Amino acid sequence: MIDPRFAAVADLLDRFVEEDPAYAGQLCVYLDGAPVLDLAVGQDHAPQAGGFGADDEPPALRREALTGVFSCSKGAGAVVMGLLVQDGVLDLDARVAEYWPEYAAAGKEATTVRQALSHQAGALGVPGGFSLAEYNESERAAAQLAAAPPAWRPGITHAYHGLTIGVLMEELVRRTTGESLQQVYEDRVRSPYGIDFYLGLPEAEEFRYRNVLKPAAAPLPFIDPFGYTGLAFNSTGVFEREDGTAGELLDLPNHRAVRAGGHSSAGGVANARGLARLYAVTSTGVVDDAGSRTEPLFSAETTRLMTEDQVFGADRASGELTAFGIGFMKPAPQNSFGSVWAYGHNGANGSFGWADPAYGLAFGYVPLRGEDNGNLSRNGILGAAVRQARLAATVPRA
Structure with a gap:
């Protein structure tokens, strides 16, 4: 569906297909709780196992199709x-160790929850990395992380905790609720609001999954396995493919176990509709079948606490200028999404999934x-086009 006010954004998607016949993508935008764009374009011309089946090759990337969304999973967490x-x-502002006593080791005794959830904890990984099984059963990774020294004195700098922030979030949920983060998400977020974004894809939904494909042109960039970024992305660990060969980060969601x-x-599975709806649910609420809008899942105070900038500046690992709230990315010069x-x-x-509650947008x-x-x-070009369309739309705000 295309709201005429956002037709120029839909035209951009069509242009991507014209420029690259192998392109396939999904885009969904909510405005004030209602979808104004919900599109899927392009085809996948590369044969692959799984997905919708060999008799449907080459399949269109339908709006209902699901695929891996990697660190968008951190937003759901x-x-x-x-x-x-x-x-x-x-x-x-409590110490992590108040909820998780074992964490008070090796210089991490004073680490706060705020620091841990805004990439300031220095808990990037452990020597030798983690196995895929330890990430999938993250209490095992959490025990190792609790015993390990931080990469810096917590709170003095920040660097993207590419895989371990999920370990930190999941262990804090276990320690405070007795449940898994995935179960809380399913019971309180995904299922009640019908969000097509899963942290734990049920077997019954597997038929909708499409394998993530590698970039067509450039190889993945080299990461020094012994450096800060290597530690954050488990480069000294081995993610095995299902055939036993060494895998790469982009292989992760193509494992059924992940x-x-x-x-x-990094284990979430979604489509564009699911990403946009998650952010609409938290920020504006969503319009139901009767035409009424639900209350936002986050109160105004929770939104402030979770989304105000905690850190901004050069990432200790990459050197890039980045900004984070609590778990969420915030706009930064090279990633100015709102x-x-x-x-x-x-x-x-x-x-990419994001919300801009000041303007009623979810993307x-x-x-x-x-x-x-x-x-x-x-995603940057499309996001900018969405914001331009919103600026031009003369819609009274509720």
């Missing part, structure tokens, strides 16, 4: 953390083939 803050179960486990750093009130998270394959984009992130990427 952050929603759960926000609910625990809203409930009074989790205090951002999709089923739904690790909140106003100062915007929050969201992108993924390693170029997927979801998912490509089938791996892409870049940033202002000049497809």
Whole structure:
């Protein structure tokens, strides 16, 4: 569906297909709780196992199709953390060790929840990395992380905890609720609001899953396995493919075990509709079948606590200028996805979900083939076009 006010954004998607016949992507945008764009374009011309089946090759990337969304999963995890803050179960200024006593080791005794959930904890990983099984059963990874020294004195700098922030979130949820983060997300967020974004894809939904494909042109960038970024992305560990060969980060959601486990750093499975709806549910509420809009899942105070900037500056690992709230990315110069009130998270394959509650927007984009992130990427170009269309739309705000 295309709201005429956002037709120029739909034209951009068509242009992507004209420029690259192998392109396939999904885009969904909500405005004030109602969808104004919900599109899927392009085809996948590469034969692959799984997905919709050999008799449907080459399949169109339907709006209902699901694929891996990598670190967009952190946004879903952050929603759960926000609910625990809203409930009074989790205090951002408490020490992590108050909930998780084993964490008070090797220089991490004073680390706060706020630091841990805004990439300031220095808990990037452990020597030798983690196995895929340890990420899928993250209490095992959490025990190792609790015993390990931080990469810096917590709170003095920040660097993207690419995979371990999910371990931190999941262990805090276990320690405060007795349940898994995935179960809380399912019971309180995904299922009640019909969100097509899973942290733990049920077997019954497997027929909708499409394998993430590698970028068509450039190889993945080299990461020094011994450096800060290497530690954050488990480069000294081995993610095995299902055939036993060494895998890469973009392989992760193509493992059924990863999709089923739904690790909140990188194991989520969604479509663009699911990403946009998650952010609409938290920020504006969504319009139901009767035409009424639900209350936002986050209160105004929770939104402030979770989405105000905690850190901004050069990432200790990459050197890039980045900004984070509690679990959520915030706009930064190379990734300027909205106003100062915007929050969201992108993924390693170029997927992105965000909300800008000041302007009533919620955005979801998912490509089938791996892409870049940033202002000049497809998700950046589309996001800018959405904001321009919103600026031009003369819609009274409720």
